[in-house]
Amino acid sequence: MTKEFLVDQIRKKQSFLCIGLDVDLNKIPKHLLSSEDPIFEFNKAIIDATHEYCVAYKPNTAFYEAHGINGWAALEKTITYLNTNHPQIFTIADAKRGDIGNTSHMYAKAFFDDLGFDSVTVAPYMGKDSVEPFLEFKDKHTILLALTSNEGAFDFQTKSVDGLEMYKQVLITSKTWKNANNLMYVVGATKAEYLADIRQIIPNSFLLVPGVGAQGGSLEEVCKYGMNQDVGLLINSSRGIIYASNEADFANAAKLKAQELQIEMALLLQSL
Amino acid sequence: MTKEFLVDQIRKKQSFLCIGLDVDLNKIPKHLLSSEDPIFEFNKAIIDATHEYCVAYKPNTAFYEAHGINGWAALEKTITYLNTNHPQIFTIADAKRGDIGNTSHMYAKAFFDDLGFDSVTVAPYMGKDSVEPFLEFKDKHTILLALTSNEGAFDFQTKSVDGLEMYKQVLITSKTWKNANNLMYVVGATKAEYLADIRQIIPNSFLLVPGVGAQGGSLEEVCKYGMNQDVGLLINSSRGIIYASNEADFANAAKLKAQELQIEMALLLQSL
Numbered sequence: 001m002t003k004e005f006l007v008d009q010i011r012k013k014q015s016f017l018c019i020g021l022d023v024d025l026n027k028i029p030k031h032l033l034s035s036e037d038p039i040f041e042f043n044k045a046i047i048d049a050t051h052e053y054c055v056a057y058k059p060n061t062a063f064y065e066a067h068g069i070n071g072w073a074a075l076e077k078t079i080t081y082l083n084t085n086h087p088q089i090f091t092i093a094d095a096k097r098g099d100i101g102n103t104s105h106m107y108a109k110a111f112f113d114d115l116g117f118d119s120v121t122v123a124p125y126m127g128k129d130s131v132e133p134f135l136e137f138k139d140k141h142t143i144l145l146a147l148t149s150n151e152g153a154f155d156f157q158t159k160s161v162d163g164l165e166m167y168k169q170v171l172i173t174s175k176t177w178k179n180a181n182n183l184m185y186v187v188g189a190t191k192a193e194y195l196a197d198i199r200q201i202i203p204n205s206f207l208l209v210p211g212v213g214a215q216g217g218s219l220e221e222v223c224k225y226g227m228n229q230d231v232g233l234l235i236n237s238s239r240g241i242i243y244a245s246n247e248a249d250f251a252n253a254a255k256l257k258a259q260e261l262q263i264e265m266a267l268l269l270q271s272l
Numbered sequence: 273m274t275k276e277f278l279v280d281q282i283r284k285k286q287s288f289l290c291i292g293l294d295v296d297l298n299k300i301p302k303h304l305l306s307s308e309d310p311i312f313e314f315n316k317a318i319i320d321a322t323h324e325y326c327v328a329y330k331p332n333t334a335f336y337e338a339h340g341i342n343g344w345a346a347l348e349k350t351i352t353y354l355n356t357n358h359p360q361i362f363t364i365a366d367a368k369r370g371d372i373g374n375t376s377h378m379y380a381k382a383f384f385d386d387l388g389f390d391s392v393t394v395a396p397y398m399g400k401d402s403v404e405p406f407l408e409f410k411d412k413h414t415i416l417l418a419l420t421s422n423e424g425a426f427d428f429q430t431k432s433v434d435g436l437e438m439y440k441q442v443l444i445t446s447k448t449w450k451n452a453n454n455l456m457y458v459v460g461a462t463k464a465e466y467l468a469d470i471r472q473i474i475p476n477s478f479l480l481v482p483g484v485g486a487q488g489g490s491l492e493e494v495c496k497y498g499m500n501q502d503v504g505l506l507i508n509s510s511r512g513i514i515y516a517s518n519e520a521d522f523a524n525a526a527k528l529k530a531q532e533l534q535i536e537m538a539l540l541l542q543s544l
Contacts, residue, residue: 022375060371060375062369062371062375062376062378062379062382063375063378065378065379065382066378066379066381066382066386067386068344068348068382068386068387069341069344069345069348072340072341072344073341076340076341096369096370096371096395096398097334097368098368098395099332099334099368100420100421100422101422103294103332103334103335104334106334106335106337106338107334107337107338109338110334110337110338110340114338114340115340123368123370123395123397123398124397124427124428125395125396125397125417125420125428125429126368126395126417126420126422126424126425126429127422127423127424127425127426127427127428127429128423128424128427129422129423129424130422130424131424145397145398148372148397148398149372150372150373150398150399150401150402151399151400151401152398152399152400152401152402152403153398153399154399155396155399155400155445156396156397156399156433156438156441156442156445157397157398157399159433159434159438159441160433160434161428161431161432161433161438162431162432166428166431166433166438169428169431170428173427173428
């Protein structure tokens with residue numbers, strides 16, 4: 001998917017919501033556990049109920065790998081379901097991969113070509129040749145971890161390197177990589193005020209923003225500091241939507257939560 | 273597996289060799305491609321031929337994920353084969369994972385409990401709460417990326433943070449984490465002289481050293497600067513061993529290469 005198509009979808013749906021499909025069998029409705037593939041059945045119901053209110057879905061691969069072959073099969077079925085029934089949806093494999101060149105190429109091929117995701121999250125620690133293999137794929141997007149929303153972000157990401165925080169060095173350096181226009185960035189919402197500085201460095205890039213809701217970030221603050229002329233934001237919510245209820249009404253409860261966020265986003269888009 | 277058992281195996285086998293099981297279907301002997309599970313058949317033959325000369329095997333997950341469900345099945349069969357037939361072998365899932373707390377816990381459970389690996393490689397960028405969930409598992413080992421062997425290592429890892437290179441900050445900081453005694457570290461062999469400094473910070477930890485051979489590092493140099501009283505080194509070789517031949521004699525060719533390295537290691541161990 002091109003960035004232009006994504007921006008167009010955001011304007012059309014009046015939403016920049018991304019829904020995290022982090023399926024935990026301990027948290028989904030009990031009645032699904034007897035189905036042949038509870039993870040996929042859960043995802044399908046959530047997607048059917050919420051797709052009008054979001055522009056992206058983001059399965060985190062950990063939740064699928066935790067179930068071995070069955071988990072991997074559920075991930076494949078989920079992305080195939082999305083690509084077949086909702087090709088206008090932007091898909092994110094939240095995998096946080098990164099390895100030496102030929103190995104990163106294997107990961108890129110797995111997520112972009114074989115599974116058919118539009119984007120994948122990648123860790124920057126191993127530098128240029130660990131990320132560039134992902135950037136080679138046309139109309140695919142590499143979402144680089146810059147400033148994450150967890151406590152541990154302060155261990156290394158905010159440390160000063162030559163007078164500038166590490167995450168800013170990551171932003172600056174990554175702009176010099178080949179096909180850097182295929183980069184997006186993960187920027188946690190718990191530090192919304194940092195977004196003003198970040199926009200100085202990468203004014204035009206899309207930011208994937210976790211941490212709104214469960215982790216305490218404010219949607220309005222994020223938009224105030226992070227929005228650009230293309231909107232340039234994908235706000236992720238996982239638990240707040242998909243576990244809004246763990247009863248038979250779970251899909252409808254998720255729909256209401258997604259709709260609530262979409263309405264809030266539509267209002268914020270008016271200020272553009 | 274305890275660290276003491278691993279050290280004991282190294283002394284017994286006079287080897288600190290780790291063999292990387294990075295199976296690429298384009299590089300394995302053609303006659304295997306018609307078997308039901310070429311990746312597992314290849315691994316089984318390599319393991320059967322080389323296990324006397326090494327103490328560890330390290331499948332890189334990228335090479336398995338690249339084949340979807342079949343790849344994941346081959347990974348499961350490989351680790352099960354190792355744990356069943358060679359329980360004295362130390363196993364490493366080279367996965368380079370790392371995510372927020374509850375998600376890292378899912379990865380740790382997947383690799384340690386479900387698959388049954390002794391260790392997993394983890395990226396440090398997201399800090400303490402992304403790594404500690406891996407450290408909770410008794411007699412399991414978390415191999416943290418410190419200084420990798422690729423060109424991109426110089427992008428961020430060697431940058432100065434408060435007067436000390438980032439990878440040293442990673443080493444120092446990680447020592448303060450809960451259950452830090454379950455940490456090992458990835459340190460690339462292409463910068464062997466850095467090992468002297470590294471041993472000042474982590475004198476007792478095991479180091480997993482890629483980059484000997486194909487990537488240009490010298491085994492003798494690595495031992496000179498990196499060995500400690502417990503040996504403290506696992507030297508990885510992948511392509512140099514498993515692709516020593518791509519004909520019918522591939523397993524025997526791998527055996528000869530592994531044996532060659534083991535003999536070299538036995539000589540170096542005498543200097544301890």
